[in-house]
Amino acid sequence: MAWGAVILFKLLYLTLRKDVRLADQEADPYAPVSGRTFTFCVWHDSLLSPLFIARQPATMALVGGHRDGTFLANSLRNLGITTARGSTSAGGTAAVRELMQQGQNRHLVLTPDGPRGPRREMKTGCAFLAAKTQKPVVPTAFVCTRSWSIGTGWTDLTIPVPFSKVLAVTAPAIEIPRKVSKEELEQWTEKIQQEMDDLQIRAAEMLGKKTPAPPAHAAVDKAA
Numbered sequence: 039m040a041w042g043a044v045i046l047f048k049l050l051y052l053t054l055r056k057d058v059r060l061a062d063q064e065a066d067p068y069a070p071v072s073g074r075t076f077t078f079c080v081w082h083d084s085l086l087s088p089l090f091i092a093r094q095p096a097t098m099a100l101v102g103g104h105r106d107g108t109f110l111a112n113s114l115r116n117l118g119i120t121t122a123r124g125s126t127s128a129g130g131t132a133a134v135r136e137l138m139q140q141g142q143n144r145h146l147v148l149t150p151d152g153p154r155g156p157r158r159e160m161k162t163g164c165a166f167l168a169a170k171t172q173k174p175v176v177p178t179a180f181v182c183t184r185s186w187s188i189g190t191g192w193t194d195l196t197i198p199v200p201f202s203k204v205l206a207v208t209a210p211a212i213e214i215p216r217k218v219s220k221e222e223l224e225q226w227t228e229k230i231q232q233e234m235d236d237l238q239i240r241a242a243e244m245l246g247k248k249t250p251a252p253p254a255h256a257a258v259d260k261a262a
Contacts, residue, residue: 040109040116041112041116043113044113047090048090050090050198050200051091051198051204053201054201054203054204055203056092056203056204057203057206058091058092058206059205059244061207061208061210062176062211065078065208067088067094067096067097067147068092068093068094070095070096071143071144071145074173075144075146075173076145076146076175076176076211077148077167077168077173077175078097078145078147078148078208079148079164079176079178080148080149080178081158081234082149082157082193083157083193083194083195083196084178086196086198087182087196087198087204087206088147088180089113089114091206093117093118094117094119094145095118096143096145097144097145097146097147098144098146099119099121099147100146100147100167101122111123120140120141122136122141134171138171145173146167146171148163148167150163150164150230151193155191155192155193156192157194158234160227160228160230160231160234161227162224162227164227164230165226168214169214169215169217169223169226172216174211174214175211175230176208176209176211176212177230177237178209179234179238179241180204180205180206180241181204181238181241181244182202182203182204182205183202183204183245183247185199203245205241205244209233
């Protein structure tokens, strides 16, 4: 099933017009590594586009240990992407150790609003990994001119409509010190969250789309 899904989405993305705009050319997951490596931060609902826009020659992904994670890990393997299994709630320590050992010369990619949500709400795991591995965090946003949205539980999955356009945008990398306290880790997490939210709005505006509604966490903060 994983192999079939990969073939299907590869064919879909061949029909799309792709526009990739990087804030830093060094932080390019689609080019061979020539210097530093980075931690790419991707929301769960946008996961398809970064995987199928182009081949990633030196990427390692953190994938949850649950059943859905097994399907995703098999799919990533068919794309040539190495995986470490675990999350902030289960298997995290072992996964971090594996990422540090096997991912030294690779970019890392993770979905910081998983494995159980809430949707587009940052967990501290992204900042924690970036601090431990010393791979700066690169916020990302992926927007399509036309797309379908399929619910997958606590979130949904954005699937571009054939022959539409997909825009990929990154923000400048955020460097996190190796040694951070719990309070500092939360502050860095808030900073990454804000960058991800702002970038998503800017990406939508670049395609002339209506500014998306604020994430659930932002609405709660405003009400408070």
